[in-house]
Amino acid sequence: MASSSTSRRRLLCGPEDPSVLYLQRQHVSNNIWAGVPSEDVRCRRYEGIIWDVPINPRVLAVIDEMGFGGMLRCGQPKDIDHHLITALIERWRPETHTFHFPVGEATVSLEDVEVLWGLKTDGEPLTGYIPSKDVNYWKDVCLDFLGFIPDAVDLKELNWKQTSLSNQLRIELSDDHEQYMYNQRARVYCLLLLGGLLIPNATGNKIPFFYLQFFMDIEQCASYSWGGATLACLYHNLCEAALGKRTDVGGALTLLQLWAWERIPIIRPQMLNPAPVDYLPCAVTWTGRASYVKAPGHCIETFRDQFSTMHANQFIWRPYESRNLPDVCVAGRPIWTSMTTLICWNMVEPHMPQRVLR
Template identity: 50%
Template sequence: MASSSTGEYPLYCGPEDPSVLYLQPHHITESIISGNDTDTFQPCKLDNNIFQAPMHDRVLGHIERMGFGGVYRCGKPKMLDASLIGALIERWCPETHTFHLPVGEATVTLQDIEMLWGLRVDGEPVILSQVNRTRENWVDTCLSLLGIEPSQAELKLGGFNATTLKDVVRHRLDDDLPEHYYMQHARIFVLLLLGCLILPDTSGRKIPFHHILLLDDENQCSQLSWGAAALATLYHYICDASCQKQKNIGGPLALLQMWAWERIPNIRPEIVDRVKYAGTTPCGIM
């Protein structure tokens, strides 16, 4: 960084070697350095109502065996601090996928996701099927695996609206139902976790049908690296935001906020009731 003769005020703020940070001309800091106004980032809204729905023990057992028990036990995430998210994005370097902070470079890692949410970070990658399916195929799949039928509008959009699934899990299940009812209910809960918290788009409300195909067999589902998928989704959205491609931000921003609180203690909110952590307790439980 170049500076004035007095050593007090910089003449130029930015990379010394443009060949390294080759995306700098598109980065949001370029607008800030030039003194131009920047758009306010709009994080996707967190839908916390899913944690208010009644949870049957047999449904929770299936959720645990599918590998999402840690995320569910973390419970209702705290309200997103849009200013904090925006400040982190302004310091994001898309070439290296790191935050440039006064103390050095830092980033969200697979270990962070495993520790904060308890999601699996090894195993098979999460790959969405690219096979085109007819609307009739999706209706049959949803009825078989979830016990519900999507509307014509949802079939046209290729995914459920989160409200549809929330209306289903709002009803308490009896204790003497066949086991497949509890399994269907568990899949719906997992879809809500994926679409609203782990892999949300910019709306935080649309849940693609292709996610359903990965939840057919709970043993195979538990072997997938959902943590790696969450991290890739987070990187994708904050890279786009830092390069000013969009002001609406999707991805697991609740995880990013927890990471910031964990790694930058002086901005962490006060913890009123501390959790007694065991070896497998996700650190995201507050």
């Protein structure tokens, strides 16, 4: 009888009306309800030694000007819990770009990107064309704008291995260099943040050369919607994973974990020495020592149960209301609720906050 009852429950799972959730047959949840064993996704991320070496104040000033200073000041993010991300992907719906919980639909929005990391959301889209595939062109560009020539294998593939960028941070800068050298180092930092946290690909350790074009002009760099690009890449990777097209998942999964901790108290770690968060991006809340005793970490079944039995008072719809936020975290407020298109190079994804607004 127990086996028969389980089978009936599995048959009843899924959307009653398939007109909206029309991709159910391809969705990873189908296998779970059918009792097919599933593997955790492998979350890609790499920041090199960003957090291990002191940063020159003049370099930090340039990074601020480029729009990445708030994110850098948040400090090193915690390791990604692959089981948490897997459980969230199982509830992600590509048709609506939202997570479906018992308490309603929810999603990572432009507000979350800007408030958590201080990234610009109202700006020019991150798209264009590849300037050249000529190796000599990229030798010259890398030397001029980064201060070094990539290894031969990097030039052949037109991708930096992140270690080649990370190694540049080991070269100490004093306070008496020409300004262009601080600009070069700032670009290295920003490229590592871009390829390691914002839009990491499924390999987790390569950054395409063409992204350098967005960092060449320091002032122009600050005009791009880095938050919009980050969210487009995250949406794209969640959709691919939810439809079972990949198990190595890129995108800003660190941001997704921060979003989940902010909004779902029953799964968050307890911070042991909470950092002061006033007038800093909210990601700083989740740095430092933490206890996972009361959190269900590193257990996919527990996360599934927590999400399946979630009550209305176990999800925070407006977690940032009481925060004192710096200007860099609220500059894009007028477009947080916009129904628009998010762009990151060849990834184009809809932003539909109307489905989750409270």
